[in-house]
Amino acid sequence: MDARTVVEPAPHIQVESLTVVYEKPKAAGTLIAVSNVNLDIARGTFVTIVGPSGCGKSSLLLSIAGLVKPASGCVRVNGKPVSAPGRDRAVVFQDFALMPWRTVIDNVRFGLELQRPRGLTGGDLTERACRYVELVGLKGFEHYHPHQLSGGMRQRVGIARALAVDPEILLLDEPFGSLDAQTRDEMGSELLAIWERNKKTALFVTHGIDEAIFLADQIVVMARDPGRITKIISVDLPRPRTVETTDSKRFIEYRRQIRECL
């Protein structure tokens, strides 16, 4: 037996010839959003997806989440085919999707209430929600409602809500899309810090090339019509990453590479 196959762990997420098709609204026919995509993601890695608008990034992410049904092909997590959302995955949405009638702490508690980890009482859930509110730096804002928070703070609530259910896989759909450049950078660094501590597998959709490089172990570059993967780049930059990382020669080289395929 070849020694290499023995040490190589099975991928955490396997996407096998995935095709996602939507009905065209108010028109006959269908639209192929994702066409025959193959992708393996190793446990504990941070993978970013970049590509032009409409190339099927969200569709790919939501298929992995189990929120969109593939037309053909399949997604496997830990070797098992995905047919619905599960406790092993949590999504951070681009538009936050916070409940306006719930306070910060209750929003973070939302996923916990739905999943109700075995043996935990209501008090335990609140306590756990409280910990995650603190983790994302919102201590003191527990009883605010979403409309009383800034965009960056809202997105932290979204991230805390996903982290609180302690998923193995974190699926983030342009989570910093609506933030200004500076807040974006800060949140990116914080997200990395949290990820490094918890060692989750992260899949992160973004429009920002620099952001994609800064966060990633692997960058998936996609193209549209039909939505497909054009290149997968392994990022070999030391961690923890800092502002200086973005000035390094290698970083600039990665940036050039991605620009080329977009």
Add this chain to the structure above:
Amino acid sequence: MFNYRTLVSTITVMAFLAVWEFAPRAGIVDATFTSQPTRVVAAGFEIIRTAGFLHDVSVSLSEFALGFTLAIAVGVPLGLVLGRFPVLRYVLDPPIMAIYATPHLALLPIIVVWLGIGMQSKIAVAFVSGVIPILVNAMAGVRGVDGSWIVAARSFSAREWDVFVKVILPASLPSVILGIRLGLSRAVLGVVVAEMYQSQAGVGNEIMRYGSEFRTDYLLFDVLLVSLFGLTATSAVRALEERLWTAGE
């Protein structure tokens, strides 16, 4: 700002009462037809002491309470379910809209034929009057629920029941309460008018009787009583509504 508003309202009311009181005294109008605030108050004291008054009030209140509770019990769940399941809505939308468009007080004669002149017919009118705005608003509330909240719930493996309890219900609550407020004043009107049409007791019955006896003061006191009740109940619901809106903005 608030004080200014209160001041203006108070002055307006006082001015109205003053004109009402002094116009008959100055001989501009006939008090037999217009009555006067002091007379209405005096009539109030008389009415409260009459034998039938408490009975009439309790009959009207029971009719309203029963009919309106029934309207809430049917309208809210039905509206929520119709809002959630389009197929049911397609089936029931035409009849609901037909009832919505019908001046249901015009159905009074039929209702009386069916249910008699006792309390049942008034309960039915309160129900029919109240249930439609409640149902329509609950339905609109559900349809206005942001789809992204439902997707978020699904992403945490929520089942249909969880989605209903944790998203649909709280998200449409302000709309539901609005419907209850609108239904409330209609139900009050329904009970009074139904009693005025054909009845043996109730505040509407008194109003009709005082009207035929030309006792304007007595009649106006009863009308005042009804509008005071409607106003208080409506304000209570509105206060609840405002608290929900500010919490859920």
